[in-house]
Amino acid sequence: MQSSDIKVQLIEESKISQVDFNNLPFGSVFSDHMLECDYKDGKWQTPVIKPYSPITLDPSAKIFHYGQSIFEGMKAYKDAEGSTLLFRPLENCKRLNKSAERMVIPQIPEDIFMTGLKKLLEIDNNWIPTKEGSSLYIRPFMFASGNGFHASPANAFKLLICTAPSGAYFAGKVKVLIEEKYARAANGGVGFAKAGGNYAAQFYPTQLAIEKGYNQVIWTDDNTHEYIEEAGAMNIFIRINDTLITSPTSDRILDGITRKSIIQIAKDSGIDVEVRKITVSEVIAAAQSGSLKEMFGAGTAAVISPIAGFGYQEKDYDLPELENPLALQLKKQITDIQTNKAEDPYGWRVKL
Known part of the structure; x- marks a missing residue:
């Protein structure tokens, strides 16, 4: 055409x-x-x-x-x-x-x-x-x-x-609630698709979280609710010590373009990246030991949205305030490519 x-x-x-x-x-x-x-x-x-x-x-x-x-x-x-x-x-x-x-x-x-x-x-x-x-x-x-x-x-x-x-999708950091009852998607379903119904089904449990004082929900798997999957309408990244962890894509998890870009940039920057399942219990243990450094959502609208803290089973966990967090470093690297302030070694930027 x-x-x-x-x-x-x-x-x-x-x-x-x-x-x-x-x-x-x-x-x-x-x-x-x-x-x-x-x-x-x-x-x-x-x-x-x-x-x-x-x-x-x-x-x-x-x-x-x-x-x-x-x-x-x-x-x-x-x-x-x-x-x-x-x-x-x-x-x-x-x-x-x-x-x-x-x-x-x-x-x-x-x-x-x-x-x-x-x-x-x-x-x-x-x-x-x-x-x-x-x-x-x-x-x-x-x-x-x-x-x-x-x-x-x-x-x-x-x-x-x-x-x-x-303008910006989120202003500042967000506080999230790890979901224990509701599920965003199920095996064999349409969680990997950007179908309107996926988002409509999120609104009710998200509203319940908002009523408890949180901004968003961290979704867990539909079967056991043991595994971290997504953050609101975004993919999620978790930093434990100096390792950045994100869940693998599946029938339930969207193959985010920002997610893929973060993984590539992080690896090329020498950051240890693991694409694997991560349990709620591992995140709680890391928070209690002090090894949980960062959590952030990633998606087109917000690019990267830092998470300030999370709630689980009636208890809140605060994340540390870091001087130069990976979230902001990675966000700058991506937005600099997007706006032609940095070289684009990947050929991602398309000039019209």
Whole structure:
């Protein structure tokens, strides 16, 4: 697909003058345009870029009844010269299609995804923030638009890509609760996919944790609740002494792009990294002995979110305040690559 193939309907008057780019929330201010592409009659149609606006669906659209919905999270940045940059966008496209396969949604051709995304960012280029710590958050999502109450996959779908100039996802460190009852995902399920229902199911136990004074939940395995799996909507890293540990991906754990990047950068920086199962009891023992140095979540939205402390079985554990924690070192290395402040030896940065 060529950029010229995409239909473009420009907004009559931009909303950009109404936005305070120095005080951006996360994900609630939306850019002028969005991309929409329909799947019908057995194939993806020509994408359309049009003003950001509501969409109309029939009440019997299967997204409302059977939850065929997936999404991705990406960011666009500008460097000091004003160039537009993406971070490992093909990994997002691959993961979107991996989620699509599991949810019986037609996979989106890479050329439609990338050409459409680049054209959208070209049109709304002025919406990409330049303030330190800000970025243009990109939300591609696909869902069942086909109609009918029959419990079966839809025959029509939509891909939309919307963007939101955003500030930081979390401000400062967070306090988390290790979950003992509820599970985020199960073996053989859809935990590895970025399916909307995964996140909806997290809200209730997370709300219970918030009511107890915590910010987020650390998820444990669905069978025994003995193994640490994820932190809220992010992958989790645990530093014991000078070793960085993270759980292996599985049916239950998302193959995070930030996670993969951290593992690579950490190994290349000489940090001892172990990708293995880690038990709650090992983390508690490390906290009690003083060998637990850091815990942090990792994901596109926050990049890295340090954890200040955690609760388990009615007891709280505080993590030490370190002068130069690995979390901040690794976050700087990743964001410097993303924003073209450092060399990119991996070829992750894509300049538009």
